[in-house]
Amino acid sequence: MEQLLRALNEHLSQNGVLAALISIFGASLAGLAGELRSNRPLTRRSIGAALLNSAVWSLIVFLLGYGALKDDLTYLIGVSLLAGIGGATASDFMVQLIKKGLRIHIRIDDEKQG
Numbered sequence: 001m002e003q004l005l006r007a008l009n010e011h012l013s014q015n016g017v018l019a020a021l022i023s024i025f026g027a028s029l030a031g032l033a034g035e036l037r038s039n040r041p042l043t044r045r046s047i048g049a050a051l052l053n054s055a056v057w058s059l060i061v062f063l064l065g066y067g068a069l070k071d072d073l074t075y076l077i078g079v080s081l082l083a084g085i086g087g088a089t090a091s092d093f094m095v096q097l098i099k100k101g102l103r104i105h106i107r108i109d110d111e112k113q114g
Contacts, residue, residue, distance in 0.1 A: 005074055019073045020062050026077070027058030027084020034085065038092075045108060057087025 031054025035046060061083035062076060069076040 016066065016070065016073070019077055020059065020066075023058050023062050023077045023080035023084075024055045026081045027054040027087075028052075030054060030081060030085045031087075034089065053091050054084035054087055058084035 028051045031050040032047065034054075035042070035050035040046065058080040062080040065076050065079060069079075
């Protein structure tokens with residue numbers, strides 16, 4: 001297993017863009033899984049928001065850590081995946097805090113009103 005990780009790390013270190021794409025794709029899927037577990041109704045907007053939110057958090061952490069961890073990209077990909085999952089959770093928490101704590105009502109409709 002260690003040899004496999006070493007070989008993967010060597011391949012990814014030659015192509016940092018591939019490592020970033022793997023991280024973003026994995027975090028997007030993790031964000032989608034979180035949305036599916038939330039038991040909220042699925043709309044195109046909620047799915048897109050979950051994918052985009054997790055991808056952005058993952059990309060931010062990847063770019064911040066790339067300079068220091070570019071020799072260990074498998075670790076950086078793992079951290080970026082966790083950031084994508086955590087970012088979606090943190091965003092959901094902030095929305096719930098605003099809705100309940102500050103008595104502000106947020107309503108997102110997928111259907112056009114006319």
